[in-house]
Amino acid sequence: MSFLTSLILLKRRPLGSQQDRRSIRVGIPKFLNVWGTHQFWVGFFKALGVGKIIFSSDTSEEQYRTYGKGRITMDSCYPVKALAGHMGELLYKDINLLFVPMIYSLPSFLRGHVVDTLSCTRVMMSVENIRAGFTRERDEFSQRGISLVSPFVPFGEPELLPKYLWESLKEVIPGLTLEETAKAVEEGFRALSDFEKRMREKSLEIIKWCAKNQRPALLVLARPYHMDPGIGHEIDAEFQPYGYPVLWYNYLPLDDWLLDWLFGKEIRAGIIKSPFDISDVWTSSYSSNTNEIIWGAKFSARLPWITGVIRLSSYECGMDQPTFTPVQKIVESSGTLYFKFGELDETKPAGSIKIRVETIVYYLEKYSKDIIEKKLKRLGPIPKELLT
Numbered sequence: 498m499s500f501l502t503s504l505i506l507l508k509r510r511p512l513g514s515q516q517d518r519r520s521i522r523v524g525i526p527k528f529l530n531v532w533g534t535h536q537f538w539v540g541f542f543k544a545l546g547v548g549k550i551i552f553s554s555d556t557s558e559e560q561y562r563t564y565g566k567g568r569i570t571m572d573s574c575y576p577v578k579a580l581a582g583h584m585g586e587l588l589y590k591d592i593n594l595l596f597v598p599m600i601y602s603l604p605s606f607l608r609g610h611v612v613d614t615l616s617c618t619r620v621m622m623s624v625e626n627i628r629a630g631f632t633r634e635r636d637e638f639s640q641r642g643i644s645l646v647s648p649f650v651p652f653g654e655p656e657l658l659p660k661y662l663w664e665s666l667k668e669v670i671p672g673l674t675l676e677e678t679a680k681a682v683e684e685g686f687r688a689l690s691d692f693e694k695r696m697r698e699k700s701l702e703i704i705k706w707c708a709k710n711q712r713p714a715l716l717v718l719a720r721p722y723h724m725d726p727g728i729g730h731e732i733d734a735e736f737q738p739y740g741y742p743v744l745w746y747n748y749l750p751l752d753d754w755l756l757d758w759l760f761g762k763e764i765r766a767g768i769i770k771s772p773f774d775i776s777d778v779w780t781s782s783y784s785s786n787t788n789e790i791i792w793g794a795k796f797s798a799r800l801p802w803i804t805g806v807i808r809l810s811s812y813e814c815g816m817d818q819p820t821f822t823p824v825q826k827i828v829e830s831s832g833t834l835y836f837k838f839g840e841l842d843e844t845k846p847a848g849s850i851k852i853r854v855e856t857i858v859y860y861l862e863k864y865s866k867d868i869i870e871k872k873l874k875r876l877g878p879i880p881k882e883l884l885t
C-alpha cells in the first residue's frame with residue numbers, strides 16, 4: 498500500500514458515524530448512461546448538501562490496467578468492461594460513498610412517442626457484474642471505509658425515482674427523508690434540462706452558421722458514452738481540423754419551427770403523427786438510445802447541411818446490430834453520405850482511423866455542395882429563424 502493510499506484511508510470515516518452532510522464525498526463513475534444523465538446527479542447531490550462530487554476520469558487503457566484488471570466476472574462489450582477501471586480508480590480517491598446507478602430507463606425527449614425508453618440490459622446489469630469483481634475475494638469497498646450504493650433508477654418513470662433513491666441512500670445520508678429526496682430529484686431534472694437546453698442551443702448555432710455560409714456539417718450517431726474519448730476514440734474530433742463542424746444526435750435542436758420545416762409535410766400527409774414519431778421506420782421502439790439514433794438518422798436525412806453521418810459502434814454490441822441496415826438506409830435514401838466505424842475497442846489502431854478520416858473528407862469535399870442543393874430542393878424555403 499502506497500503512502501498516499503495510507504493517508505487517504507486514515508482520513509476516511511465510515512458514513513454511519515457522520516452527522517454533517519458536508520463530510521459526504523460522493524464518487525460517481527463516468528460510465529455508460531451516466532454520460533447522458535451526469536447533470537441530474539450533480540443537481541441531485543448538490544440539493545442534498547453533500548460536501549463533494551467526484552467523477553472518475555475518461556476511460557483509458559491505463560485506467561483499466563491500473564485499477565480494473567482482474568475485476569471482470571463475465572464477458573461483455575468493452576463499454577461495460579471499462580466500468581471496472583472507473584470503479585477501481587474511485588477507490589483511490591478521497592470519497593466515502595461510491596454511487597453507481599443501475600439505470601433501467603432514460604429521460605428521453607422521445608418518451609410518449611415510442612413504446613419505451615429502456616437502457617440496454619447490459620448497461621443496467623453492469624454494476625452487479627463489476628461489483629462482484631471487487632468483492633469475490635474480499636470486500637474492497639468496506640476495507641477502504643467506502644459505502645457502495647447502486648439504486649435501481651427508472652428515469653422513464655420519474656414519479657418512482659424519489660422512492661428508489663431514498664431507499665438506497667437513507668442508510669448513508671444521515672436524516673434523509675423521502676420529501677427531501679423528492680425535492681432533490683426535481684433539482685436534478687432541472688439541472689439536466691438546463692444543460693440539455695444549452696447543448697441544443699449550441700447545436701442550433703452551428704446549424705445557423707452552416708445555413709448562412711452554405712457549409713456542410715457531420716452528424717455522429719452513436720451511444721451517449723461514445724463521447725468518452727476512451728470509448729469513441731475521439732473520431733469526431735478528427736474532422737474538425739478539416740473545418741467540418743460535428744453535431745451529436747443526442748443534442749440536436751428541437752425548436753418547433755425547425756421540426757415543422759423538416760417533418761411538417763409528412764405530418765400533414767398522415768405519414769407520421771408528430772416530428773418525434775419514428776414508427777414509419779422503427780416499430781420495435783423500446784431502447785432509448787436506439788430510438789434516438791433512429792430519430793437522429795431521420796433528422797440527418799432531412800437537414801440539408803448535414804452531408805455526412807458518422808456511425809460509431811462498440812465491439813460486441815448486440816443492441817446496435819439490428820439497427821445498422823435501417824439507419825444506413827434512412828441516411829443514404831436522402832443522398833447523405835454514411836460512414837460506419839464498427840467494433841470499436843481499445844485495439845483499434847489510430848493510424849487506420851486517420852486514413853479513413855482522410856478518405857471521408859475526400860468524399861465530403863467532392864459531394865457536399867450537391868447534397869445540400871438536392872436536400873434544399875425537397876424542403877420549402879429556408880425558415881427566417883435559421884438566417885438571423
Ligand code: SF4
Pocket residue numbers: 574575576577617618619620720811813814815816817
Ligand atoms: S448498447 Fe451495446 S455497447 Fe452499450 S452496453 Fe449495450 S451491448 Fe454494450
